[in-house]
Amino acid sequence: MESSEITEEETRSQKMAGTVNWGTATVIGVFAGLFYGGSKEAAASVSKDAEVMLKLGSTADKREQYRLMRDAMEKRFIRVTRGSIVGGIRLGMFTAAFYGLQNLLAEKRGVHDVYNVVGAGSATAATFGLIMPGSLQWRARNVMLGSALGAAVCFPLGWLHLKLVEKANEGTGTTDGNEVKGGVGAAIERLEGHLNKGDVKST
16 A cells, blocks of 8 residues: 555656746745846936936035935835835746646646646736736737747747756666665664674673
């Protein structure tokens, strides 16, 4: 009974090779979005900082200069923080939806292949195209464009990812299992030998 369960688990793990952990991918997506959103807003603040410097040059009052600098720093901090939060939420939601759909398709179909990646990418892009602001006609256009673009982008990326996973797993499935079993078996044999020696000495 136990051997059949182990065999089923091994077969399942082989079928699901290449799937990505949903939680880990979501966390990475959130942090990547935080970094991207903050960097984008920080780069966009350069022109506004130049305007503040011009105002400082034309103001002789030290208090006014201090007030302008303080207001500029506060506004920049708010813009960068807001950009980081919005970027993290957006990319985190996209990553969670993409990998969640991908794992769901793999679970329902019983195998993970490039079609799961294409389906997840197409559905996720179409969903985000639907929730974008605009008229109904504009959203329908975004859904069609996002679906096609998501499938076109995810097909080569998914195929490349699965090929790399397949190459990485070549020759390691059975060999690693035998080496692990051999190491465990050798450790058990050594332990039994020590116990037997102790029993002989005690007698």
